[in-house]
Amino acid sequence: MSTNKTYDYILAGGGLSGQMMALELQKVIREDERVLMIDKSDKTENDRTWSYWSTDRNLTDVLARKVWNQIKVSGKDFSKEMSIDPYHYATIRGIDFYNFTKKELENDKRFDCITAVVEEIDETNGVVKTTDGKSYQGNLIFKSYFESDKLEIPKEDYSVLYQQFKGWFVKTEEPVFDPDTVTFMDFSTLEDTHETRFFYILPFSETEALVEYTAFTANRMEEQVYDDHLNWYFKEKLKVSNFEIEEKEFDFIPMTDYPFPQKINGRVITIGTTAAFIKGSTGYCFSRTQEKIKGMVRALSTKGKIEESDIVSPFHFRLFDSAMLEVTGKGIVPGERFFISLFKKMAPEFLFRFLDEKASMREIIRTMFAVPGKGKLVIATIQKLMIGNKI
Ligand SMILES: Cc1cc2nc3c(=O)[nH]c(=O)nc-3n(C[C@H](O)[C@H](O)[C@H](O)COP(=O)(O)OP(=O)(O)OC[C@H]3O[C@@H](n4cnc5c(N)ncnc54)[C@H](O)[C@@H]3O)c2cc1C
Structure with a gap:
């Protein structure tokens, strides 16, 4: 098989991280x-909607379907609306991002974008083979497609969970939603559980919203379970029966502290989900992806190479994240108790900074002491340390 064409960079996978890499490379590569x-x-379908908090407005300004400055967190005996200043919370439809990238790249002769399935990447010579019998050679290859079937995680050492969710994009006849406030976590329950399960509302207007039921769970549940919870929430909590479901979203995000075999040295570099860009304890990835990719391209253009420190989170953040995932993901401390307590004691600004891995060691320790069942969190932290595995 002959190699079709040679490239300086090949992006194997062009979803969120692949396209973000393309947009960043576009700013720095030579003619x-x-x-x-x-x-x-x-990429002509809206396959997902990304939400994220950020202080940085660049993509948000251009693409966001909506931006909010306030969130609400509720439990059985607690409800609080909070400003998230200096952060904002935004949501971007996948299709709007894909169309934006397409437009940015279509008249740039340095970029070729093709639809094909990558079959194999030869790491030694940088040849990427596609299932249509073609092959391309790349000097540097960024691989972002995720081969979950090839992954064998030793479950005795690592926490492996799913953030499974079902969302209804609804339109109501009467005004129901507060368009200025995202319901970040509402722990109202149809049934009691130790797992972290909550409702989440992105209100686009008084009559339009995405209402989602989310569970951090070790065992994925049937779609019907999610529908039952959503039906209950509309009837009992929102007290609304006249609404139309315009779109549905049922999917899951892997939540794990397993250190995906990240490739940094050599011709193939992994990015995105397959490089552990998803934060294990929250399942959020959008802002992290943007930040990590900017850092990688900055490293490439200043040092000519990408090093581990440009991509991997510092050890203490990974350790704490791993302990948090163990405790909340497995229901060791009931999810509602854990998160409500955090939001009672800490300002959202601080929590977002902490989850963004920008908090100081003092702030991390403060957070550990703010959560209920701190003893269990400390034990989980020590256990993760003792296993001696690379988290
Ligand atoms: C429904 C859903 C909603 C989410 N919502 C949020 C959210 O609100 N906020 C947040 O921060 N995170 C969210 N996430 C998590 C995360 O941000 C996304 O999964 C994100 O898209 C991950 O980026 P990625 O580049 O790793 O993977 P992807 O965006 O999935 O990109 C991988 C690409 O590889 C392509 N591909 C796969 N196999 C091959 C192959 N063999 N050859 C060629 N191409 C291939 C796929 O078509 C895909 O485009 C969500 C995830 C899902 C599934």
């Missing part, structure tokens, strides 16, 4: 450099 982006999908 004579060439980039190929390969994705198995032509």
